Amino acid sequence: MNLVGVGIGLIVIGLGIGIGNIGKSALDAMARQPEMASKIQSAMLIAAGMVEGAGLFAIIMAFLTA
Numbered sequence: 001m002n003l004v005g006v007g008i009g010l011i012v013i014g015l016g017i018g019i020g021n022i023g024k025s026a027l028d029a030m031a032r033q034p035e036m037a038s039k040i041q042s043a044m045l046i047a048a049g050m051v052e053g054a055g056l057f058a059i060i061m062a063f064l065t066a
Contacts, residue, residue: 004066015055022047
């Protein structure tokens with residue numbers, strides 16, 4: 001059970017880094033092209049949701065294999 005906790009911790013760290021990078025890139029793009037902000041924001045939210053879904057799947061698989 002200890003290794004499951006470590007695995008889940010690594011998954012959460014990876015999710016935080018991934019979503020942070022998505023947000024950083026989106027803010028950079030919005031600063032460069034403010035007129036495209038709504039399209040960039042919707043693409044960012046879709047990408048963040050996909051990352052979050054993959055992370056949730058990984059956490060569920062970690063619990064099931066324990």
